[in-house]
Amino acid sequence: MNLSALGEDKLLARLLPMLPRRGAVIVGAGDDCAVVAAPKRGKLQLLKTDCIVEGIHFTTKSSPISVGWKAMVRPLSDFAAMSGVPQFALVTMIVPAERTVDWIRRIYRGLEKAARAFDVAIVGGETSGIEGPAVISVSVTGVVEKGRWVGRGGGKADDELFVTGRLGGSLRVRHLKFTPRITESRWLTKNFRVHAMMDLSDGLGADLPRLARASGVGFTVDETALPLNRGCTAEQAISDGEDYELLFAISPKDSRSLPARWRKKFPRIPLTRIGRLNPQSAIHNPKLQPGYVHFKQR
Amino acid sequence: MNLSALGEDKLLARLLPMLPRRGAVIVGAGDDCAVVAAPKRGKLQLLKTDCIVEGIHFTTKSSPISVGWKAMVRPLSDFAAMSGVPQFALVTMIVPAERTVDWIRRIYRGLEKAARAFDVAIVGGETSGIEGPAVISVSVTGVVEKGRWVGRGGGKADDELFVTGRLGGSLRVRHLKFTPRITESRWLTKNFRVHAMMDLSDGLGADLPRLARASGVGFTVDETALPLNRGCTAEQAISDGEDYELLFAISPKDSRSLPARWRKKFPRIPLTRIGRLNPQSAIHNPKLQPGYVHFKQR
Numbered sequence: 001m002n003l004s005a006l007g008e009d010k011l012l013a014r015l016l017p018m019l020p021r022r023g024a025v026i027v028g029a030g031d032d033c034a035v036v037a038a039p040k041r042g043k044l045q046l047l048k049t050d051c052i053v054e055g056i057h058f059t060t061k062s063s064p065i066s067v068g069w070k071a072m073v074r075p076l077s078d079f080a081a082m083s084g085v086p087q088f089a090l091v092t093m094i095v096p097a098e099r100t101v102d103w104i105r106r107i108y109r110g111l112e113k114a115a116r117a118f119d120v121a122i123v124g125g126e127t128s129g130i131e132g133p134a135v136i137s138v139s140v141t142g143v144v145e146k147g148r149w150v151g152r153g154g155g156k157a158d159d160e161l162f163v164t165g166r167l168g169g170s171l172r173v174r175h176l177k178f179t180p181r182i183t184e185s186r187w188l189t190k191n192f193r194v195h196a197m198m199d200l201s202d203g204l205g206a207d208l209p210r211l212a213r214a215s216g217v218g219f220t221v222d223e224t225a226l227p228l229n230r231g232c233t234a235e236q237a238i239s240d241g242e243d244y245e246l247l248f249a250i251s252p253k254d255s256r257s258l259p260a261r262w263r264k265k266f267p268r269i270p271l272t273r274i275g276r277l278n279p280q281s282a283i284h285n286p287k288l289q290p291g292y293v294h295f296k297q298r
Numbered sequence: 299m300n301l302s303a304l305g306e307d308k309l310l311a312r313l314l315p316m317l318p319r320r321g322a323v324i325v326g327a328g329d330d331c332a333v334v335a336a337p338k339r340g341k342l343q344l345l346k347t348d349c350i351v352e353g354i355h356f357t358t359k360s361s362p363i364s365v366g367w368k369a370m371v372r373p374l375s376d377f378a379a380m381s382g383v384p385q386f387a388l389v390t391m392i393v394p395a396e397r398t399v400d401w402i403r404r405i406y407r408g409l410e411k412a413a414r415a416f417d418v419a420i421v422g423g424e425t426s427g428i429e430g431p432a433v434i435s436v437s438v439t440g441v442v443e444k445g446r447w448v449g450r451g452g453g454k455a456d457d458e459l460f461v462t463g464r465l466g467g468s469l470r471v472r473h474l475k476f477t478p479r480i481t482e483s484r485w486l487t488k489n490f491r492v493h494a495m496m497d498l499s500d501g502l503g504a505d506l507p508r509l510a511r512a513s514g515v516g517f518t519v520d521e522t523a524l525p526l527n528r529g530c531t532a533e534q535a536i537s538d539g540e541d542y543e544l545l546f547a548i549s550p551k552d553s554r555s556l557p558a559r560w561r562k563k564f565p566r567i568p569l570t571r572i573g574r575l576n577p578q579s580a581i582h583n584p585k586l587q588p589g590y591v592h593f594k595q596r
Contacts, residue, residue, distance in 0.1 A: 132430020
C-alpha cells in the first residue's frame with residue numbers, strides 16, 4: 001500500500017503508538033502542538049533542526065532504517081557539540097505519494113531506534129507529499145546546565161585541539177550509522193573546562209576554520225597526527241566530511257591529564273591531539289599557513 | 299547569483315543579521331544549537347513543526363514574501379489552536395541549487411515579517427540542496443500557562459461549536475496571507491473555559507470529526523449557519539481547507555455571553571455558532587447524520 005491510498009491520519013495513527021514517551025510528555029503527537037514539561041531551574045534550552053534529502057544525504061538504495069537513524073542522530077550530534085541533553089523531537093516526513101507505507105514504517109523504525117538510544121521522545125509527526133525526492137526533517141529540543149554549554153567561540157590562543165574517533169571515508173557507509181558523541185561530550189564538560197567545541201559535519205578542513213573564526217584566533221594542525229579511518233589519506237580526513245566526531249579546544253594545562261583519563265573512560269574511542277589554536281588568524285594571514293591549503297580560507 | 303555559487307555559510311551570514319532577537323536568546327543562529335532561556339515557572343512548553351512544499355502548498359509563481367509568511371504562520375496557527383504563546387523558531391530551507399539568492403532572501407523577508415508580527419525570534423537556520431521542488435520547514439517552540447492549554451480532546455456533549463472568521467475559497471489567495479488567531483485564542487482562554495479547540499487547516503469537514511473523535515462525542519452542524527467567504531458555497535466552506543480559523547467547543551452557559559463580548563473586542567472578525575457536540579458519535583451512527591455526507595466518516 002502506498003501513502004496516498006492510506007492517508008495521513010491513518011498513517012500517523014499506525015506509526016505513533018511505537019514512539020517512545022517520557023514522563024515529561026503531557027500531550028504527544030496527535031494534537032495541534034506537543035505539550036511538554038518545562039526544563040528544571042538552572043537549565044537553559046537548546047534547539048536544533050536538521051534535514052536529510054534523498055539524492056544528497058542518502059540514496060533510494062540506502063537502508064530505510066539507517067536513513068531514519070541518520071535523520072535523528074544528525075541533530076543529536078549538534079547537542080553533543082554543545083554538551084547538551086536532547087529530550088524531545090519533532091519529525092517531518094516529506095515523501096512522494098507512490099512511496100510504500102512499508103518504506104515509511106522502516107524509516108520510523110530507524111528514527112525510533114535512535115531516539116530510544118538517546119532517551120529522546122518523538123512528540124510530534126507531520127507528513128507531506130512532494131513531487132520529487134523524499135525529505136526527512138527532525139527538530140530537537142533539550143537542555144543544558146547554565147554554566148556548561150560549549151559554543152564555537154570560546155577558543156583561546158594556545159589551546160590544544162583534540163578530535164574524537166577517526167576521520168575520513170565516512171561516505172562509504174559510516175555516515176548512515178554513526179553514534180553522536182553525547183556521552184563523551186557530557187563527560188568532557190563534567191570533568192574539564194572545554195573552551196570551544198563543535199561536531200565535524202562538513203570535514204575538518206571546513207569546520208576547524210569556523211571554530212577558529214568564531215573564537216577570533218588562528219590554528220595550526222599537524223597533518224601527520226590526524227587519526228585516519230582505515231584506507232584514508234590525510235586529505236580525505238580533512239575534506240570528506242560527515243565524520244560527526246567532536247572537535248574541541250582545551251587549555252594546555254587541562255589537556256595534560258585528559259588523554260589518560262579519556263583512555264580509561266572510553267578505551268575503544270580514540271582521542272587525538274591534532275594541533276592548537278594560535279593568536280595569528282589563519283584567515284587574515286594565509287602566508288603564515290603553508291601546507292594548510294586544504295583548509296578553507298574565507 | 300544562485301545558491302550554489304554563494305555557499306551556505308555566506309548565505310546565512312547575509313541573511314541572519316536581519317532576523318529578530320529577543321532578550322531570551324543567548325546563542326542564536328551560527329553555532330551548533332540555539333541556546334535560549336527556559337520558560338518561567340508555572341509554564342509548559344509547546345512544540346510544533348510544519349513544512350510547505352513547492353507544487354503542493356505554493357507554486358513557483360507564488361510571491362516569495364507570501365511563501366515565507368505562510369511557512370511561518372502555519373505552525374503559529376497551531377499555537378493559536380492550543381492557546382499558546384510562540385517564542386522561538388528554527389527554519390530549514392531546502393532549495394534547488396539554481397534558485398537565486400534574491401528569491402531566498404525574499405522568502406526570509408516573509409518569514410521575518412511573520413516572526414516579528416508575533417514576537418517570535420528566528421534562532422536557527424539550516425539550508426540544503428535538493429534536485430526537486432523547494433521545501434521550507436519551520437519548527438516553533440513556545441509556552442502556555444499550566445491551566446490554560448486547550449487540546450482537541452476536552453469537548454463535552456452539548457458544548458456549543460464556534461468558528462472564527464469566514465470559511466471557504468482560501469486557496470485563491472488567502473492561504474498565503476492569513477493571520478493566525480493567536481490574539482483571539484489568548485483572549486478566549488483568558489475570559490472563558492474553552493473545552494476543546496483546533497485550527498481549521500484541512501477544512502471543517504475533515505477537522506471537526508477529528509475534534510469530535512478526540513473528545514469521544516458526535517456533532518451536529520447547521521450548514522445554513524456557516525460563515526461563508528464571498529462567492530463560496532457551504533460545500534466549499536466544509537471542504538476547501540486552509541482556512542486557519544479557530545474551531546472551538548464551549549459550554550452552553552459560557553457561550554451565552556461570548557458573542558456580545560467577542561463583538562466588542564474583535565468587531566471586525568466574525569464569530570459564528572455553527573452547531574454543537576452531542577453524545578451520539580457521528581462516526582458510529584452515520585444514519586443519524588443525514589445531510590452531513592461532506593463530513594469525513596472514518
